[in-house]
Amino acid sequence: MLTTAIFPSRYVQGANALTVLGEEVARLGARALVLESPSVARELGAAIDDSLQGRCRATVEVFGRECCDAEIDRLKTVVAETGADVIVGIGGGKAIDTAKAVAHFCGLPVAVVPSLASTDAPCSALSVIYTAHGEFDRYLVLPKNPELVLVDTAVIAKAPARFLSAGMGDALSTWFEAESCRIARAGNMTGRCGNMSAYALARLCFDTLMEYGPLSLRAAEAGGVTPALERIVEANTLLSGLGFESGGLGACHAIHNGLTVLPQTHAYWHGEKVTIGVLAALFLTDQTPAMVDKVFGFCEAVNLPTTLADIGLGEASEAELCKVAEAACAPGETIHNEPHEINPQVVLWALKTADAEGRRRKAVARDGKATAIAESSRWHLMVA
Numbered sequence: 001m002l003t004t005a006i007f008p009s010r011y012v013q014g015a016n017a018l019t020v021l022g023e024e025v026a027r028l029g030a031r032a033l034v035l036e037s038p039s040v041a042r043e044l045g046a047a048i049d050d051s052l053q054g055r056c057r058a059t060v061e062v063f064g065r066e067c068c069d070a071e072i073d074r075l076k077t078v079v080a081e082t083g084a085d086v087i088v089g090i091g092g093g094k095a096i097d098t099a100k101a102v103a104h105f106c107g108l109p110v111a112v113v114p115s116l117a118s119t120d121a122p123c124s125a126l127s128v129i130y131t132a133h134g135e136f137d138r139y140l141v142l143p144k145n146p147e148l149v150l151v152d153t154a155v156i157a158k159a160p161a162r163f164l165s166a167g168m169g170d171a172l173s174t175w176f177e178a179e180s181c182r183i184a185r186a187g188n189m190t191g192r193c194g195n196m197s198a199y200a201l202a203r204l205c206f207d208t209l210m211e212y213g214p215l216s217l218r219a220a221e222a223g224g225v226t227p228a229l230e231r232i233v234e235a236n237t238l239l240s241g242l243g244f245e246s247g248g249l250g251a252c253h254a255i256h257n258g259l260t261v262l263p264q265t266h267a268y269w270h271g272e273k274v275t276i277g278v279l280a281a282l283f284l285t286d287q288t289p290a291m292v293d294k295v296f297g298f299c300e301a302v303n304l305p306t307t308l309a310d311i312g313l314g315e316a317s318e319a320e321l322c323k324v325a326e327a328a329c330a331p332g333e334t335i336h337n338e339p340h341e342i343n344p345q346v347v348l349w350a351l352k353t354a355d356a357e358g359r360r361r362k363a364v365a366r367d368g369k370a371t372a373i374a375e376s377s378r379w380h381l382m383v384a
Helices: 017-025 038-043 045-052 069-082 093-106 153-158 161-184 196-222 227-247 251-259 270-282 289-301 318-328 344-383
Strands: 011-014 031-036 057-062 086-091 110-114 126-130 136-141 148-152
Touching: 011 017, 011 227, 017 045, 017 086, 017 110, 017 148, 017 153, 031 038, 031 045, 031 069, 031 093, 038 045, 038 057, 038 086, 045 057, 057 069, 069 093, 086 093, 093 110, 093 126, 148 153, 148 227, 153 196, 153 227, 161 196, 161 227, 161 251, 161 270, 161 289, 196 227, 196 289, 251 270, 251 318, 251 344, 270 289, 270 344, 289 344, 318 344
Parallel strands: 011 148, 031 057, 031 086, 086 110, 110 148
Antiparallel strands: 126 136
C-alpha cells in the first residue's frame, strides 16, 4: 500500500521572526500581494512594511473577515491588477486560508504568517471555505503546501490567551483522528494512508499538549515568550498541521462542521468547537475512563469548553442537535474515516453524553469550591 506525507517547504519560528519576513519573501517573488487581517494592519502594519522595504514591492489589502468565494474572487482581481507574483497572508486562520486559496487560483507561491496560534491552518495544503454568513461550505484541497510559514512567537504572545487555548483545542484532535485513520487504514488529505512519521508526529503533538499546555497558557496570559510557549506554538501550528494533513481527519472535525450549522456557535473559535468534537468523539471511539478523565481535565486546565453551553448551545433543542449530527455524518465527511460505522443517532448520543459529563464535572468543581469556602469560614469563626 502506498503511503504519502506532505509538508511546507520552509518553517521559521521564534521571537521577532517578523524582522526577517522581507528576506524570506524575497526568495519567492519581487512583487507581493500582502493580505492582512484588520488587527494585523492596525498593530503590525508598520513593522511589516519595514521588513519588506528594499526586499520586494508590496500591495497591502485588508482581509474582509470571511474565507468565502466572494472574498477570494475580490483578491484574484487585485492580483491581476497589480501583477503580484507572490501572495503573503498575515493574520488568523481564515485570512491565511484565503491567501492560500488566492495563490492556488492564481498559480503563485504563498507565504503564511500567522498572528495567532489558534489553528493548524498555516502549514496545510488546504483551505476551509465558508459561506459569507460563516457556515462551513467545503474543503478546498490544494496541490501543494505553503512555500513559507513564518511564526513570530513574540506576536503570538501578545494576543489574548484565548487564541492559544483555541489552538490547543484544534491540536487536541490531531492524534485521536490520526489514530482512527491509522486503525481504519483511511486516507489522509492526499487520499492515501499516512506513514509512520505522520502518526508519530500526531502523537508528539498530543504528548506536548499534555505536558506543556497549562504552562504555555500562563506565559500567554503574561504576554511572555517562554520555552513552554514555543513548544505549544509549534504543536498548535506545525505538529498539528502535519499530523492532521498527513495522518488524517475523523469525527472531531466532522462534528465541528456540524456545529457550524447552528448560528449560536458562530461567535466561538474553530478550535473551541473542535474541542466539543473531541469530547464527543471520546464516546464514539470507546476510550478508556482514564483517557476521558485526562482529556476533560486538560480542557479544564487550559480554559477550553467542556459543555454545549460553553459554545452557545446551552438551550439548544433536540431538533437543533439532530441537525448538527446529520451534518456531521453527511456523505464525504471525515467522520466516515472512523474504524467503525457511525450514523447521526450515535453522534447525537455522543454529544449529549459528553455534555452531561462536562456538566457533571462543573457541578463537582462548584460543590468542592463551596465546601472549601464553607470550611474556611468555619475555621475563621472558630479562631475568632
